[in-house]
Every structure is written in C-alpha cells, then in structure tokens.
Amino acid sequence: MAKGEENNKSTAKKKTTSTSKNSAKTTTKNTTSSTKSKTASKSTAKSTSTKQTSKAKTDSKGSDEKPLVEVGKTNVKVAGVKMKKKTALALTLTIVAIILIAAIVFAIVYVTNSDFKNQVDEWIYYSILHRDENSGNSNGGEVLIADGELQVHMLDVGQGDCILILFPDGKEMLIDCGNKSTGYSYEETTKPYLEKYITDGQIDYLMLTHCDEDHVDQLDKVLAGFVVDNIYMPNVKSGSTKDKFAEQFAALPADRVAMFTDEDTIDSDVYTKFYLGALTEVASDGNLADIILNIGNFAIEGETYKIDFFCYTQEEWDSANLGDAHKKNAVSPIGILQYNGKRVVLTGDSNEINEPNFIEKAKEFYGVDKLDCDVLKVGHHGSETSTTNEFLDFITVEYAFISCNASGNTFNHPRQATLDRLIARNVTFYRTDLNGNIVCKISGTTISFEVETKVDAELLKQGLTGETS
Numbered sequence: 001m002a003k004g005e006e007n008n009k010s011t012a013k014k015k016t017t018s019t020s021k022n023s024a025k026t027t028t029k030n031t032t033s034s035t036k037s038k039t040a041s042k043s044t045a046k047s048t049s050t051k052q053t054s055k056a057k058t059d060s061k062g063s064d065e066k067p068l069v070e071v072g073k074t075n076v077k078v079a080g081v082k083m084k085k086k087t088a089l090a091l092t093l094t095i096v097a098i099i100l101i102a103a104i105v106f107a108i109v110y111v112t113n114s115d116f117k118n119q120v121d122e123w124i125y126y127s128i129l130h131r132d133e134n135s136g137n138s139n140g141g142e143v144l145i146a147d148g149e150l151q152v153h154m155l156d157v158g159q160g161d162c163i164l165i166l167f168p169d170g171k172e173m174l175i176d177c178g179n180k181s182t183g184y185s186y187e188e189t190t191k192p193y194l195e196k197y198i199t200d201g202q203i204d205y206l207m208l209t210h211c212d213e214d215h216v217d218q219l220d221k222v223l224a225g226f227v228v229d230n231i232y233m234p235n236v237k238s239g240s241t242k243d244k245f246a247e248q249f250a251a252l253p254a255d256r257v258a259m260f261t262d263e264d265t266i267d268s269d270v271y272t273k274f275y276l277g278a279l280t281e282v283a284s285d286g287n288l289a290d291i292i293l294n295i296g297n298f299a300i301e302g303e304t305y306k307i308d309f310f311c312y313t314q315e316e317w318d319s320a321n322l323g324d325a326h327k328k329n330a331v332s333p334i335g336i337l338q339y340n341g342k343r344v345v346l347t348g349d350s351n352e353i354n355e356p357n358f359i360e361k362a363k364e365f366y367g368v369d370k371l372d373c374d375v376l377k378v379g380h381h382g383s384e385t386s387t388t389n390e391f392l393d394f395i396t397v398e399y400a401f402i403s404c405n406a407s408g409n410t411f412n413h414p415r416q417a418t419l420d421r422l423i424a425r426n427v428t429f430y431r432t433d434l435n436g437n438i439v440c441k442i443s444g445t446t447i448s449f450e451v452e453t454k455v456d457a458e459l460l461k462q463g464l465t466g467e468t469s
C-alpha cells in the first residue's frame, strides 16, 4: 500500500512540475508577443505620424489632393475603396457579426460532438502545439508520433497478438508477436509496419507474455531484425535435448540458462527459437541484452510514464502446475500503463485464473478498491473465460481493443458472452478482425482511436458462440 501511495505522490509531483513548466512557457510567450505588439504599434504610430506630417507639408504647399481620412467629412476609404462612413460601419459590424456567429456555432459543435472535439484537439495538437520534426519519430518527413504523445498499436496479425507501444521519450516496447492464421506473412505485413515506427532499428523493451505460438512465433525474427536491449519473458526453460538445436544450446551462456527454473509449460519449437535468440541477443551497447523474468511485481518507466506489471510470484509459480493450456495463459503479466492521468490495461492471454490474483495485488499496491482505468487490451482474444465481470468491475474502462481473427480460428473468438459484458458497461471497443490495425493515442489528456477500416458499430457487437472457448 505504501508503495502505491508513494507512486501516486510522485506522479502528482511530476504533474505539478510539468504544469508549472507549461505555464511558465506560456507566460514567456505572452510577454514576448506583447512586447512585439508594442513595438509594432509604436512603429505604426511613428510611420503614421511621419506620413501625416509629410501630408500636412504637402497640403500647406497648396496641393488640392484630398486627405485619406478627413474628420467631420462623410467619405472614408476602407481597404482602398471610398465609401460613406455609415456604409463602412455597417460593413464592419456585419463582418464582426458573421465571425461571432461562426465562433458560437463552432463552440456549440465542439462541446456537443465528441468526434469533432477529438478531431479539433488532435489537429491543434499536431499542427500547432507539438509538431516536432526532429523528435526521431518521423519517417521520411511524415510525423508519426507528435511530441508529448503516447501510442499503443494493436497490429492486425490474424489469430495472435502483437502490441507496439511508442513512448513520448522516443522509446518503444513490443509485447508479443505471433500468428496462427493461414496466409499471414511476417515479412509482408508485420515487419514493414514495425520498421515504419521503429526508425532506428532498436527496441528498448520486448516482452513475451507466455509461450503460445500465436504470441511467440514471429519473435525470433524480430530479435534477428532489430537490436533489442531488454527482454521480458516467462520463467520457462526450453528443452535442451532437442537434437536439431543441439549446437545452439551448447553455445548458450550457462549463467543465463540457470535463470530459468520452470519446465512444466509446453515447450514448442517456436518458443525454443525465441529462447535461443533471446539468450544470445546483443543489445545496443554491445553487451548481451538484459533478460528479466516475468515474476512478481516490476515496472518499466520513463520520466512521464510508467507500466506496473503484476505476475505470479516465484512461490506461486513453483506451486502451480502450469502445463495445462488454461494455466499456461495465466502466466501472462497484467500491466497498468499510466500516462497523463490515463490508464491502459495490458493483459496478454490473462484469464479467470490470474485476474483475481491481479485484483488482489493491485488493490494492495495502489491502495484502492477500484482502479479507474481508460482502455483495456481484452485478454485472450475475447475468450469467454477471460475478462470476467469481477475484473471489469475492478478496472472500469471506457474503451477496449481486441486482437482476434473471427473468421479463421477454431476457438470462436471473440465470444459473444465477452462482448456482452463490455456492451453492458457501455465500453466502446475495436477489433482487429474488422478494424484492421488499431492505434490508441494519448495526446495531452485526450484518448483517441484510429483504425485502418471503419465499420458499423452494430457489426462490432457481433461475436461468436459455439463449443470451444
């Protein structure tokens, strides 16, 4: 509890600092602009007076040219057009009235239409406040992430998971990269997408939530194609008896192999390829990448953001037989990403087994009975045995996104029962099977979603029913 409170305090402190920084900035800007305008009006006054003097001189020389504005006369010149004073006044008033009406209409639509508000906010944020061409997050001149923005990308990988988080300080995190659908190609779809956003070829944090094929089977290619500094993975030792990888196993550093103690989850060839790649990955500093096991409570944080991860402790891990497929999913860490007062819940394939474990730990950690969150990455592709009512009651979200492949999986994901639990709570949700790639953006304190394909809201609500969950 103390830890949670301390965390809240430090967040609050950071917020205050950043607010005062912003206001200091604004004040400076205003001062500058007011100085500028003073200078401008001074110079205008000067030039007008010079003009008038020279004009007066000309007049005194006996010229019959009429002055531009003569006090007491009814003729004035507006924008180079001579007209009656009354007409000019009427015209000015009409223009002011039109501008006022337009401003009022704009304000009403802005307040009442949230889509319009989000569009405007986004435009202001991108175009005026935070355009930063040199942030390192632009590609070929295109600004991919605005300064001060955090993005969570859910890539459409068919049946599987691949989540890319772009932090405001230019760092990245990739959570899982797997696929189980036919016709999918990492080289043709996922790789170019990742390369577009990870412009320096280096990934700061990579996490495998659990050993299932649909989460791990492209990660060895990611390790081969990118430089990864920190690797988070389950405490699962890969089978060293596999003849076809004997040479690679023999070359593994002994101290790294000794970190892994659990062998009772399913050990597949795709996991073995990732395991071998992870233990030998060379980081950007030339040393081996750091390996961190998904055990207990740990965090990834920058100056303005933090993700707290909640997993089984070593004791819980040791006492559970995780070989069963359902239990294997339950080793997925549940992460609470916090940025600008907003929270995104990350789940992997978490389910009814580890959700209560998370709730218990998070209650103590944050010192709360309910955790006010905003966005949920729906666990296990919308499976019926994930995203329980108790879990949804605890995290209370407004938005959710689901990685699934409704037409091509035998698990019947996403399940209608799961969607119904979200619908009952008025959660707005997006699905990769219908929306394609989905991007959640936190800009300032605004959350917005961008999808590759827009679909009818009613269609999104249609999940699957059937035997397998």
Ligand SMILES: [Zn+2]
Residues within 6 Å of the ligand: 160, 161, 212, 214, 215, 349, 380, 381
């Ligand atoms: Zn999965």
